[in-house]
Amino acid sequence: xxxxxxxxxxxxxxxxxxxxxxxxxxxxxxxxxxxxxxxxxxxxxxxxxxxxxxxxxxxxxxxxxxxxxxxxxxxxxxxxxxxxxxxxxxxxxxxxxxxxxxxxxxxxxxxxxxxxxxxxxxxxxxxxxxxxxxxxxxxxxxxxxxxxxxxxxxxxxxxxxxxxxxxxxxxxxxxxxxxxxxxxxxxxxxxxxxxxxxxxxxxxxxxxxxxxxxxxxxxxxxxxxxxxxxxxxxxxxxxxxxxxxxxxxxxxxxxxxxxxxxxxxxxxxxxxxxxxxxxxxxxxxxxxxxxxxxxxxxxxxxxxxxxxxxxxxxxxxxxxxxxxxxxxxxxxxxxxxxxxxxxxxxxxxxxxxxxxxxxxxxxxxxxxxxxxxxxxxxxxxxxxxxxxxxxxxxxxxxxxxxxxxxxxxxxxxxxxxxxxxxxxxxxxxxxxxxxxxxxxxxxxxxxxxxxxxxxxxxxxxxxxxxxxxxxxxxxxxxxxxxxxxx
Numbered sequence: 192x193x194x195x196x197x198x199x200x201x202x203x204x205x206x207x208x209x210x211x212x213x214x215x216x217x218x219x220x221x222x223x224x225x226x227x228x229x230x231x232x233x234x235x236x237x238x239x240x241x242x243x244x245x246x247x248x249x250x251x252x253x254x255x256x257x258x259x260x261x262x263x264x265x266x267x268x269x270x271x272x273x274x275x276x277x278x279x280x281x282x283x284x285x286x287x288x289x290x291x292x293x294x295x296x297x298x299x300x301x302x303x304x305x306x307x308x309x310x311x312x313x314x315x316x317x318x319x320x321x322x323x324x325x326x327x328x329x330x331x332x333x334x335x336x337x338x339x340x341x342x343x344x345x346x347x348x349x350x351x352x353x354x355x356x357x358x359x360x361x362x363x364x365x366x367x368x369x370x371x372x373x374x375x376x377x378x379x380x381x382x383x384x385x386x387x388x389x390x391x392x393x394x395x396x397x398x399x400x401x402x403x404x405x406x407x408x409x410x411x412x413x414x415x416x417x418x419x420x421x422x423x424x425x426x427x428x429x430x431x432x433x434x435x436x437x438x439x440x441x442x443x444x445x446x447x448x449x450x451x452x453x454x455x456x457x458x459x460x461x462x463x464x465x466x467x468x469x470x471x472x473x474x475x476x477x478x479x480x481x482x483x484x485x486x487x488x489x490x491x492x493x494x495x496x497x498x499x500x501x502x503x504x505x506x507x508x509x510x511x512x513x514x515x516x517x518x519x520x521x522x523x524x525x526x527x528x529x530x531x532x533x534x535x536x537x538x539x540x541x542x543x544x545x546x547x548x549x550x551x552x553x554x555x556x557x558x559x560x561x562x563x564x565x566x567x568x569x570x571x572x573x574x575x576x577x578x579x580x581x582x583x584x585x586x587x588x589x590x591x592x593x594x595x596x597x598x599x600x601x602x603x604x605x606x607x608x609x610x611x612x613x614x615x616x617x618x619x620x621x622x623x624x625x626x627x628x629x630x631x632x633x634x635x636x637x638x639x640x641x642x643x644x645x646x647x648x649x650x651x652x653x654x655x656x657x658x659x660x661x662x663x664x665x666x667x668x669x670x671x672x673x674x675x676x677x
Contacts, residue, residue, distance in 0.1 A: 196225040196226075196372055196375060197212075197225060197226045197227070197228075197375075198215065198225060198226070198227035198228065198371040198372050198374055198375035198396055199227075199228055199375065199378075199396075200228065200230055200234055200238070200393075200394060200395050200396055201374075201375075201378035201381070201382070201392070201393060201394040202234065202237050202238045202241055202390075202393045202394075202395070203237070203238075203241035203244075203245075203389050203390045203393065204382075204389025204390065205389075206378070207228075207234060207237075208228050209228055209230055209231060209233070209234040210228045210229040210230045210231050210234065211228070211229050212226050212227070212228055212229075213226065213227055213228075213229050213368065213398065214226055215227055215283060215368075215371050215372050216519070217282055217283065217285070217506075217555075218284070218285040218515075218516045218517065218518050218519055218555060218556045219285050219505075219506035219507065219515060219516045219552075219554075219555040219556075219557075220506060220554045220555055221554035221555060221556075222554070224282055224283060224372065225371075225372050227368060227371030227372070227374075227375075227396050228396065229368060229396065229397060229398045229399075230395045230396055230397045230402055231401075232401045232402055232405055234395055234402070235363070235365070235395050235397070235401070235402035235403075235405045235406065236405060236409075238363045238393035238394075238395050239334060239336075239363055239405070239406070239409055239411050239412060240411070241389070241390035241393055242334040242361040242362060242363050242390055242391070242393055242411075242412075243333070243334050243361070243411045244390055245361045245388055245389065245390030245391045246331070246333055246334055246360065246361040246391075249388035249390070249391065250388075251359060251361065251387075251388055251391050252330075252331045252359040252360070252361075253359070255309050255310055255312065255359075256310075257386055258309040258356060258357060258359065259306045259309045259310050260386050261356070261384055261386035261387050262302050262303075262305050262306045262309060262353065262356060262357065263302075263303065263306050264384045264385075264386060265302050265380075265381065265384045265387070266298075266299040266302035266303045266306070267299075268380050268381075268383050268384055269295075269298045269299050269302065269349075269380055270299045272376075272380055273295050273296070273298075273299075275376060276291075276295040276298070276345050276373075276376065277291045277292050277295045278291075279345075279372055279373050279376050280294060280295065280344075280345060280373065281507035281508075282372070282507070283369070283370065283371075283372045283373060284341070284342075284343075284344065284369070284370065284373070284515075284518075285471070285506075285507070285515040285516040285517075285518065285555075285556070286470060286507060286515050287505075287507050287512045287513070287514065287515045288507050288510070290469060290470060290515070291507065294343050294345055294346045295345060295346070297346045297349075297350075297638055298345060298346055298349045300638050301346070301349050301350055301353045301638045301654075302349060302353050304353070304638055304639055305353035305354055305356065305357040305658075306357070308353075308354060308357035308358075308656070308658070308659050309356070309357035309358075309359075312329055312357075312358070312359075312659070312663070313329075314326055314327045314328040314329055315327045319669070321674060322671055322672055322673065322674050323669060323670070323671050323672070324669070324670050324672060325667065325668070325669045325670075326667070326668050326669075327665055327666070327667050327668075328665075328666050328668065329358075329663040329664065329665055329666075330359070330663065330664050330666055331358045331359030331360045331662060331663060331664070332358075332360060332413045332414045332437060332662055332663065332664050333360060333361070333411075333412070333413045333414070334360065334361050334362070334363060334411055334412045334413065334414075335351075335355040335360040335361070335362045335363070335412070335414045335415075335416060335662055336362075336363050336365070336406035336407065336409075336412045336414065336415045336416070337351045337352060337355065337362055337363070337364045337365065337415075337416050338365045338403050338406065338415065338416070338417040338418070338419065338427075339351070339364060339365065339366050339367065339370070339418065340367065340418050340419045341367040341369035341370045341518060342470060342473045342474060342475075342518070343470070343474075344366065344367070344369075344370035344373045344374070345370075345373055345377070347418050348364060348366070348377060350418075350638070350653050350654065351416040351418070351439075351653060352364065352392070353658075354653065354658035354659045354661075354662060355414075355416070355659075355662045356391070356392075357659055358659045358662035358663050359662075360414065360662045361390060361391045361392070361393075362391070362392050362393065363393045363395065363406060363412065364377075364392070364393065364394045364395065365395055365397055365402055365403050365406060366394055366395065366396050366397070367396075367397070367398070368396060368397065368398035369518055369519075371396045374394050374396050375396075377394060378394045381394075404430070407427055407430045407431050407436075408430060408433075408434075410434060412436070413434075413436055413437060414436065414437040414438075414439075414661055414662055415427060415431055415436055415437070415438045415439070416438075416439040416651075416653070416661060417438070417439070417440050417441075418440075418441045418442075418475075419442065420442065420443055420576070421442040421443040421576070421601075421602075421647045421648070424440040424442040424649065427440070428440065428650075437661050437662075438650065438651070438661075439643075439649075439650065439651030439652075439653065439661040440649040440650050440651065441475070441604075441642070441643055441644060441648070441649045441651075441653060442475070442602075442604075442644060442647060442648050442649040443475060443576040443602055443604070443647070443648060444475040444476055444477070444576065444602050444603075444604030444605055444644065444648050445479055445480055445573075445574065445575075445576055445600050445602040445604075446466070446476050446477060446478045446479060446480065446604065446605045446606060446607065446625075446633075446634075447478075447480040447481070447482050447596070447597040447600075447606050447607070448463060448466070448478050448480065448481045448482065448483075448606075448607045448609060448633070449482050449593050449594075449597055449606065449607065449608050449609060449619065450481065450482065450483040450484060450487060450491060450609045451484050451590070451593070451608075451609060451610040451612070451615065452484040452486045452487055453610050453611045453612050453615075454484075454487065454609035454610055454611065454631075455609070455611055455631070456487060456490055456491060456494065458631065459491075459609050459631075460491070460494045460495055460498060461498070462632065462633050463478060463481065463491075463495055463498075463582075463633075464495065464498040464499060464502070464560075465633070466478025466607075466633040466634070467479070467499065467560050467562075467580050467581070467582045468499075468502055468513065468514040468560055468580050469634075470515070471504075471514055471515050471516060471517050471558065471579065471580050472526075472560075472577065472578065472579045472580035472581060473517060473518060473522075473578050473579065474634075475576075475604055475648075476604060476605045476627070476633075476634040477577075477578075477580075478582065478607060478633050478634075479576075479577060479581060479582055479583065480573060480582070480583055480585070480597075480600075481495075481582055481583065481584045481585070482585050482586075482587055482593050482596050482597060483584060483585070483586060483587070484586075484587060484588070484593070485586050485587070485588055488584070488586045491584070492541055492562075492564065492584060495541075495562060495582075496541050496542045496562055499542045499544070499560040499561075499562055499582075500542055502514050502559065502560050504516070504547055504549075504552065504557045504558075504559055505552065505557075506552075506555065514560070514580065516552075516555045516556040516557045516558075517556040517557070517558050517579060518556065519556050520556045522556060522558075522578070522579065523546050523556050523557070523558050525579075526558055526577060526578070526579030526581065527545055527546060527558070529571070529572060529575075529577055529579075529581070530543075530545065530561050530563070530572070530581060532571065532572070533563055533565070533570055533571070533572035533583075534563070536567075536570055536571075536572075537565070537566070537567060537570070538563040538564065538565045538570060538572060538583070539563065539564040539565070540561075540562075540563060541562040541563060541564055541584065542560060542561055542562040543561055544558065544559030544560045544561040544580065545558065545559060545561065546558055546559075547559055558579055558580060559580070560580040560581070560582075561580065561581045561582070562581075562582050562583075562584065563581070563582070563583050563584070564583070564584045564585075565583050565584070565585055566585070568585065568596065568599055570583075573585070574600060574601070576602070590615070590619065593619075594619060594622050594623065597623055597625075598622075598623065598624045600646075601646055601647040602644070602646060602647055602648045603624045603625045603626065603644050603645030603646040603647070603648045604625060604626055604627065604643075604644035604645075604648035604649070605625050605626065605627040605628070605629065605634060605644075606620075606623045606625040606627075606628050606629075607628070607629045607630075607632065607633050608620055608623075608628065608629075608630050608631070609631055610631070616630040616631070617630075624645045624646060625644070625645055625648075626641075626642065626643045626644045626645055626648065626649075626652075627642060636654070637654075638654050638655075639654070639655060640654055640655040641653075641654055641655035641656070641657045641658070642654040642655070
């Protein structure tokens with residue numbers, strides 16, 4: 192087990208113990224694993240001031256070579272301490288070790304991709320008419336406010352931080368209290384990279400939302416990147432509109448699996464199971480909606496039910512654990528209430544998991560997988576993000592019907608198409624209203640490509656070449672000159 196730590200805020204290259212001291216909890220056991228300081232609003236303002244001064248006075252915004260070197264060395268620093276990142280995710284976030292390892296492995300990859308972004312911030316130049324030269328350049332917008340969720344705090348922090356740094360911005364990171372120990376570890380790793388001037392990266396830990404509101408409201412912070420719930424994203428967008436800020440939002444999802452009659456069910460079933468249980472369903476791309484052709488419906492329900500009943504929930508320290516806990520016991524209650532409401536409204540139980548009855552797990556926030564069959568697509572369980580290991584099954588008869596069912600959602604983050612036909616997967620994918628389509632797979636994303644949602648799943652993109660766009664401003668410069676006579 193990691194030693195007990197006290198998580199502080201990292202502001203202007205200094206560790207601050209501002210705010211009341213609170214406990215960090217292991218959601219798998221309920222044990223206290225450390226303490227953190229819960230930032231008052233003044234600490235967030237200090238971080239904003241530090242970021243603004245670093246942007247204005249350090250060479251960071253104008254020296255692409257400096258940024259490239261820093262990002263490369265930051266990738267090396269994370270790679271050297273990846274085991275600490277994994278251990279902290281297991282302990283504080285509740286992830287089982289394979290899931291924590293996967294999350295951590297994406298961090299150096301995202302940082303190294305950002306090295307290239309920092310060196311390829313090209314503009315355009317042309318002679319717009321004889322005797323006039325026009326050019327378009329891209330400049331960093333200034334301070335970027337990055338609001339990070341608790342469900343994958345290490346990678347989702349870096350996913351937003353890396354392109355903002357590559358663009359030349361300074362950053363203020365608001366970390367949730369459920370990831371306070373991870374926030375402190377991120378700060379300790381960043382502290383080792385000498386090329387990063389003090390104040391370019393600031394990390395503030397907060398249990399509430401006062402600091403986040405300060406970020407969104409501040410005239411010193413022209414760009415906000417938020418990953419989290421759609422309801423909070425809407426509130427941020429409304430508040431940011433008063434200052435016409437750049438806002439990038441990756442929000443909720445309700446990922447459908449479209450299982451056609453020619454799908455390889457043997458290959459699909461283990462992936463369907465994992466799409467429910469990875470991060471205990473606390474994932475914006477959790478495969479919560481299964482849309483299956485009538486000819487395969489019976490076999491799918493039987494096969495998936497058998498797999499879900501066998502899922503072994505437990506803490507990360509137990510190598511046999513196949514699914515970790517929810518983030519806290521309040522989440523267990525919330526998810527179970529949603530399931531009970533669905534059953535009362537007519538959903539048919541295929542697998543009724545629910546709060547674990549295992550005495551060995553009594554201290555943790557464990558919730559066993561649940562599978563429901565529904566006929567009414569208007570049920571909240573089919574339309575609202577559950578954020579737990581719960582799946583619904585609906586039956587379709589035609590390709591058009593399956594596509595219509597998949598698109599009948601306010602969300603559009605991801606979708607999965609299962610078919611052995613040569614043409615159908617691409618044909619269907621082009622008609623789905625979602626930002627990531629996985630064919631014969633699930634959540635099959637690459638950090639080198641753009642990631643984000645349609646509709647209420649967000650705006651803007653993280654990952655890929657477009658990831659810097661939220662952090663850059665375009666400037667046109669035109670100069671008249673006297674052409675030399677020939």
